[in-house]
Amino acid sequence: MTPLLKVENLSIAFRTRNGEVTALHDVSFEVGAGEVVGVVGESGSGKSVSAYTTIGLLDQAGRVAGGSVSYDGKPLLGQQRPLRGREISMIFQNPRAALNPIMTVGQQLSDVLKRHALAGRTDAKSKAIDLLRQVQINDPEERYNAYPFELSGGMCQRVMIALALACSPRLLIADEPTTGLDVTTQKTTMDLMRELTRARGMSVVLITHDLGMAAEYCDRIVVMEKGRVVESAPVRQLFTAPRHPYTQKLIAASPGPDSRLEDLTRGQLEAPAKITPTPQNRPGPDRLLEVVNLVKEFPRRGTGFFGRKPAPFRAVDGISFELRRGESLGLVGESGCGKSTTSSIIARLQDATSGSVIFDGHDILHHPAQRFAKMPQRGQVQMVFQDSHDSLDPRWSAADVIAQPLRRIMGMKDAGELSRRTAMLAEMVGLPGELLSRYPHQLSGGQKARVNIARAIATDPLLLILDEPTSALDVSVQAVVLQLLDRLRRELGMSYIFVSHDLNVVRLLCERTIVMNRGKIVEEGSAEQVLHAPRDPYTQKLVAAIPHFEPEKLRVS
Amino acid sequence: MAATLAAPLTRLRYTLSGNPLTAVGFGLFALMIFLALFGPAIAPYDPLATRAVNALQPPSWAHPFGTDHLGRDVFSRVIVATRLDLGIALSAVALSFVIGSALGCLAGFFGGWADRIIGRMSDTIMAFPLFVLAMGVVATMGNTVENVIYATAVINLPFYIRVARAEVAVRRNAGYVQAARLSGSSSLRILATQLFPNVLPPMMVQISLNLGWAILNAAGLSFIGLGVRPPSAEWGIMVAEGASYIISGEWWLALFPGTALMLAVFCFNLMGDGLRDLVDPTRRT
Numbered sequence: 001m002t003p004l005l006k007v008e009n010l011s012i013a014f015r016t017r018n019g020e021v022t023a024l025h026d027v028s029f030e031v032g033a034g035e036v037v038g039v040v041g042e043s044g045s046g047k048s049v050s051a052y053t054t055i056g057l058l059d060q061a062g063r064v065a066g067g068s069v070s071y072d073g074k075p076l077l078g079q080q081r082p083l084r085g086r087e088i089s090m091i092f093q094n095p096r097a098a099l100n101p102i103m104t105v106g107q108q109l110s111d112v113l114k115r116h117a118l119a120g121r122t123d124a125k126s127k128a129i130d131l132l133r134q135v136q137i138n139d140p141e142e143r144y145n146a147y148p149f150e151l152s153g154g155m156c157q158r159v160m161i162a163l164a165l166a167c168s169p170r171l172l173i174a175d176e177p178t179t180g181l182d183v184t185t186q187k188t189t190m191d192l193m194r195e196l197t198r199a200r201g202m203s204v205v206l207i208t209h210d211l212g213m214a215a216e217y218c219d220r221i222v223v224m225e226k227g228r229v230v231e232s233a234p235v236r237q238l239f240t241a242p243r244h245p246y247t248q249k250l251i252a253a254s255p256g257p258d259s260r261l262e263d264l265t266r267g268q269l270e271a272p273a274k275i276t277p278t279p280q281n282r283p284g285p286d287r288l289l290e291v292v293n294l295v296k297e298f299p300r301r302g303t304g305f306f307g308r309k310p311a312p313f314r315a316v317d318g319i320s321f322e323l324r325r326g327e328s329l330g331l332v333g334e335s336g337c338g339k340s341t342t343s344s345i346i347a348r349l350q351d352a353t354s355g356s357v358i359f360d361g362h363d364i365l366h367h368p369a370q371r372f373a374k375m376p377q378r379g380q381v382q383m384v385f386q387d388s389h390d391s392l393d394p395r396w397s398a399a400d401v402i403a404q405p406l407r408r409i410m411g412m413k414d415a416g417e418l419s420r421r422t423a424m425l426a427e428m429v430g431l432p433g434e435l436l437s438r439y440p441h442q443l444s445g446g447q448k449a450r451v452n453i454a455r456a457i458a459t460d461p462l463l464l465i466l467d468e469p470t471s472a473l474d475v476s477v478q479a480v481v482l483q484l485l486d487r488l489r490r491e492l493g494m495s496y497i498f499v500s501h502d503l504n505v506v507r508l509l510c511e512r513t514i515v516m517n518r519g520k521i522v523e524e525g526s527a528e529q530v531l532h533a534p535r536d537p538y539t540q541k542l543v544a545a546i547p548h549f550e551p552e553k554l555r556v557s
Numbered sequence: 558m559a560a561t562l563a564a565p566l567t568r569l570r571y572t573l574s575g576n577p578l579t580a581v582g583f584g585l586f587a588l589m590i591f592l593a594l595f596g597p598a599i600a601p602y603d604p605l606a607t608r609a610v611n612a613l614q615p616p617s618w619a620h621p622f623g624t625d626h627l628g629r630d631v632f633s634r635v636i637v638a639t640r641l642d643l644g645i646a647l648s649a650v651a652l653s654f655v656i657g658s659a660l661g662c663l664a665g666f667f668g669g670w671a672d673r674i675i676g677r678m679s680d681t682i683m684a685f686p687l688f689v690l691a692m693g694v695v696a697t698m699g700n701t702v703e704n705v706i707y708a709t710a711v712i713n714l715p716f717y718i719r720v721a722r723a724e725v726a727v728r729r730n731a732g733y734v735q736a737a738r739l740s741g742s743s744s745l746r747i748l749a750t751q752l753f754p755n756v757l758p759p760m761m762v763q764i765s766l767n768l769g770w771a772i773l774n775a776a777g778l779s780f781i782g783l784g785v786r787p788p789s790a791e792w793g794i795m796v797a798e799g800a801s802y803i804i805s806g807e808w809w810l811a812l813f814p815g816t817a818l819m820l821a822v823f824c825f826n827l828m829g830d831g832l833r834d835l836v837d838p839t840r841r842t
Contacts, residue, residue: 017575349735373741383739391732394839395754408741441839455736 002073003030004203005054005171010067012049012058012227022065023049027229029222031171036197036204038218038235040211040250042474043445046227047207051173054205055090056080071171086116089164091174091193095156099148105159106132106144112166131162136192154185161193165200172197173205178213182334183501187545190217209474211254212547215239223247253479255504256548257531261486264479264508288495289323289346289463294355296341315341317519318355323463328489328496330506330527333516334542342516343465343499347383348372360462379409379459386468388448392440398451399436402426405458425454430484446477450484457488464489465497470505482508503531503543515539572834579834582827585820592639600633604790613807623809625795626802631809634790635817641791642821645702646772649709650764656710657717658753658760664718665725666748672722679715687712691774695783705784709771720763724756758837765829769822776818792818 012024024046031037039047052058054069054076069076071083080088092098100108109128113119119127125144132140135158148156157177164172174193178186194217197204208214214221214235221238223231223246231244242248253264297312316338323329333339344350346357348369356363359377367375382405385391392401402422406412412421423433429450440448449469456464466485470478486509489496500506506513507527515523515530515538523536534540573580592599608628616623622631664675682690694708728734729752737747776793778784785791787798792814799810 344735347739349738370744373738373743378739378741383736385732385736387732389732391736393733393737393751393755396733396751404737404742405740408746439838452736455740458740 003032004035004072005031005076005205006070007050007054008068008070010050010053010069011065012046012053013063013065014059015061015063022227023062024053024227026067027224027227028067029229029232031203031205033170033203034198034201035220036194036206036218038214038221039205039207039224040209040214040221041224042209042250042476044226045224047224048175049227050224051090051175051205051207053077054080055084055088055173057090085112085169086167087169088171088173089167089169091157091160091164091172091177093176093179095160096148096153098160099156101148104145104147105151106146109144109159109162109166112163116167118167131166132159134165134196135159135162137162152185153181154189157181157189158192161189161196165196168200169202171203171205173207175207176209177206179209183545183547184334184541186213187547190547193217210547211250211475212256216547223250249476253475255479255482255502255508257504257507257546259504259508261483261508264482265476286325287322288325288327288360290320290358291322291342291346292320292356292358293318294320294342294345294357295353296338296345296350297353314519316345316352319516319519319521321514321521321524323495323497325462326489326493326495327512328498328510330503330510330513331497331499331516332501332503332506332513332530332542334501336518337516338519339499339516340467343383343467343497346463346497347381347465348375348378349383373408379405380462381465382456382459382461382463383465383467384449384452384456384469386471388445388452388469388472389440391452392448394440397437397439398426398431398443398447401451402436402454402458405455409459421458425458426450428457428488429454444477445473446481449473449477449481453481453484453488457492457494460492461494463497464494465499467499468501471500471502478505485509503527503546507531515542568835572831576831576834578827579831582824583831585824586828589639589643589821589824592636593643594640596636596639600630600636602630602633604629604634604637605788613802613810615807616809622813623807625798625810626807631795631813634795635792635813638790638792638795638814638817641702641785641789642772642775642793642818645706645709645775646768646821649706649771649775650713650767652706652710653713653717653767654760654764657714658721658756660714661718661721662725662748662753662756665722666729666744666752668726668729675718676722679718682711683715688774688777691778692781692783695778700783700786702785705775705778708778709774712774713767713771716763716767717760720759721756724759725752728752728755758833761832761836762829765825765832768825772818772821772825 007030008028010024010027011022013020013022027046027050029037039050041047049058049062053064064077071088076083099105106125106128109131110119110124113124113127114121129140129144132143137143137155137158143151148159151159177193178189181189190213206214206218218235220232220234222229223238223244225246231238231242231247238247239251242251255264294316295314295318296316297314299312300310319342331339331343341350345352348364351369352365355365357365359381362377364372364377372378399419399422402425403418406418406421412418422436426433426436431447431450431454435443435447443451452469469485470481473481482505485496488494496509498506498510510527513525513527513530514521515536517538523530523534523539530539531543534543573583606629611624611628612626614620614624620630620632622635625631660675664672691708691712694711695704698704698707734747734751737751742750775784776791776796779791779793780797785794787794795814796811796818799807799814802810
């Protein structure tokens with residue numbers, strides 16, 4: 001039987017200022033009819049490039065340097081146009097960006113149907129509504145007239161799926177379809193996609209960086225590294241007996257429900273810093289932070305009947321918790337649950353509506369956020385931001401970034417002392433000294449994360465708030481950064497508030513975990529207990545939605 | 558930040574090598590600067606010396622651009638005028654850049670009332686036909702070089718305010734601004750050290766376009782008699798004076814200063830992208 005899609009020795013080169021760069025080297029894989037193939041790899045591995053080439057959307061600067069792609073036994077390269085949509089379709093990474101923002105979703109669906117002569121002017125609407133119903137959108141008649149911005153991210157992705165399936169193609173390429181969606185939404189979206197493609201006997205190429213997701217939804221997995229296919233095997237074989245060292249490294253680095261921090265890098269522990277700061281003896285009450293009845297309200301726009309103001313939206317709804325000195329606390333929840341608002345109030349970047357945050361014996365909410373920069377506590381509460389690229393000024397070199405808190409908070413002026421201290425901080429976070437003169441766009445994701453961490457620990461804080469510090473990093477980099485954070489906490493005697501949506505990661509780093517939903521704390525307990533024996537129904541749903549790969553389970557099934 | 562200033566020459570070479578058109582622009586600009594600095598010294602004749610016998614001579618080896626109705630050498634006048642025209646354009650643009658970007662940054666960063674007042678102010682300026690506004694300013698304040706500069710600066714102000722406001726507003730809540738707050742920086746310091754440098758690249762494009770407009774505006778004012786007064790050598794006046802002789806066949810009077818004007822505007826427009834790349838570290842790898 002000939003495979004539906006066959007990629008043979010495909011090489012792609014990109015023209016750049018410094019000559020041609022080969023992005024794909026002799027990539028070969030096959031997709032059989034009705035098969036779900038996962039293409040897995042870290043950023044820059046060429047997984048998206050191969051998909052874009054297949055569907056004929058390769059960037060202008062790119063060029064097929066060799067090899068071929070055949071679809072249904074016929075050569076495909078250069079012939080995609082008539083097949084696109086009808087035979088092969090694609091789901092993009094960011095559904096909101098892939099939908100036209102000024103057209104209703106129904107209109108966009110009808111257009112596709114009309115374009116491919118699957119519907120006429122009279123029945124386009126009813127067929128579009130039917131499609132919306134198939135992707136399980138509630139009130140499809142009403143949603144037909146909705147604009148993309150009126151729908152949630154998960155809903156947009158469902159519309160994308162409806163668009164992709166509109167012409168009943170035989171091959172679907174899904175490029176990181178659930179990145180940026182919450183785990184529970186991810187699960188429903190992926191389950192829906194699996195159900196629909198299975199019912200139609202479609203083949204799927206699922207491109208993802210998440211091994212757990214690939215394990216749950218694919219039949220066969222192709223692992224890519226730096227533009228090469230390093231391993232291709234059925235799911236069970238890949239996870240139980242990975243052959244290639246890169247696959248082994250990737251599997252080890254993905255945190256599962258039972259993995260330990262030191263397992264993530266398979267024994268190749270990061271070399272400890274040469275400068276080990278003397279363990280800090282920091283006197284003070286055992287209770288470092290106490291949050292009491294914290295409330296944050298945001299005004300809603302518009303007016304209700306008779307000019308009454310609508311009730312404000314409560315992002316944080318009266319939460320209270322404590323943090324002991326040297327303790328690490330996980331703050332878990334899905335987007336919109338108030339975890340980021342809470343952390344930015346504690347970091348004094350935002351003012352609360354009411355409540356108090358008692359830090360080291362003082363209520364730090366007394367001082368407005370605008371003036372907190374000058375308070376003595378500023379250096380003791382620091383934060384590492386989610387997006388390590390966005391949080392670095394593109395015009396400042398790494399050394400300037402790290403020196404900034406030293407200058408402003410510690411009042412260091414002497415250039416020699418500043419550069420000595422900066423170099424020391426860089427060494428503590430494992431950033432090679434020669435990178436200090438570089439600008440953010442010249443650093444890799446992991447290096448930028450290190451610069452951010454170095455800046456945050458420059459003032460020797462008592463409390464470090466980590467707002468999803470690893471969510472944008474590749475798993476192997478995440479593993480190293482998590483180990484670094486764990487080591488720094490022990491060496492510097494800091495307390496952590498670790499904000500994340502990923503319970504597996506939180507469990508690795510935190511002793512205690514708080515689960516938030518809609519501005520309230522729904523569960524509190526040890527990280528182990530929350531992950532393995534959740535009590536609250538919401539937590540149970542959250543835990544069940546995390547895609548896992550458990551070799552034991554796979555072997556049994 | 559010291560590294561930003563390091564090796565600016567290598568950076569210039571890198572930027573220019575990637576874009577030959579920009580290199581042409583920078584070359585023309587260098588030539589203009591040279592003429593502005595040394596024009597009076599290298600001009601073959603005194604630009605103001607009249608010789609009635611020699612009036613309206615066509616271009617020749619002695620007078621490459623010919624002579625005007627008073628027998629003055631057009632070549633020398635075109636060269637000497639560079640200083641005045643470039644001076645007016647540069648100082649007008651510098652003035653509107655400094656004031657405009659300061660106001661725009663404040664409006665974009667603080668929003669609220671600051672934004673509303675500054676925004677309506679720039680709308681008011683924009684509501685007038687700009688050249689008419691400039692005419693009005695010069696007509697009421699008097700016919701001097703300084704007033705031409707002020708008039709040109711005022712009419713260009715709204716463009717800087719708008720660009721700066723928009724660029725600062727999108728970056729106001731960027732991660733690095735939050736991080737700077739955590740590092741103990743006050744709002745004004747963040748504005749000056751983090752946000753302003755980051756809005757420079759789009760401002761540079763605006764500056765280069767504006768230099769062209771400014772030089773045209775100054776020449777235009779002089780052309781209608783509301784700017785630099787004769788007998789000073791100025792491209793606008795020279796075109797104005799030469800215009801009446803075109804019909805009688807003495808084309809060189811208007812053509813050469815007009816070409817100089819055109820080349821100047823052309824050069825500023827070519828420089829735009831290069832200037833932006835020069836101040837934007839992400840364009841360098």
